[in-house]
Amino acid sequence: SSGINAECPLRPGEFYNANMDFVEKLAVTHEENLKKMRLLTLASMAQGRDELEFTELIEKLRLEKDEVESFVIEAIGARLIRGKINEPEEKVMVSSTTNRTFTEQEWKLIKTKLENWQKNLNAVQENMKNGYYAMPLGAS
Numbered sequence: 507s508s509g510i511n512a513e514c515p516l517r518p519g520e521f522y523n524a525n526m527d528f529v530e531k532l533a534v535t536h537e538e539n540l541k542k543m544r545l546l547t548l549a550s551m552a553q554g555r556d557e558l559e560f561t562e563l564i565e566k567l568r569l570e571k572d573e574v575e576s577f578v579i580e581a582i583g584a585r586l587i588r589g590k591i592n593e594p595e596e597k598v599m600v601s602s603t604t605n606r607t608f609t610e611q612e613w614k615l616i617k618t619k620l621e622n623w624q625k626n627l628n629a630v631q632e633n634m635k636n637g638y639y640a641m642p643l644g645a646s
Contacts, residue, residue, distance in 0.1 A: 549586040560596035
């Protein structure tokens with residue numbers, strides 16, 4: 507396999523060829539990088555979908571047919587996707603995915619949750635300072 511057929515302007519092989527010294531200084535192999543890129547591409551492909559056809563994975567990730575199942579199992583093990591393999595129909599049934607990108611709405615939700623968490627921690631810290639949680643040993 508020579509690269510990933512995903513929607514990106516630069517093919518991984520082209521990047522590697524153009525930046526071979528840099529990539530080799532990172533102490534990771536070109537094959538390891540391709541594998542990671544394929545895993546992340548699979549997560550992107552699965553986002554918002556209920557199923558993926560093996561043929562689509564073979565084409566876009568440039569996998570051999572006999573590599574698809576083990577590759578999907580690896581993605582599930584890495585918690586990039588959750589789902590099941592339907593071997594007879596040659597499909598991956600996707601139940602959820604890890605987001606690789608966030609919409610503005612999702613960033614706002616994350617911000618709100620973090621702000622609420624911070625307020626709650628500040629309240630707990632203040633209560634501890636004021637002795638609301640301090641109870642002498644043996645007291646009832």
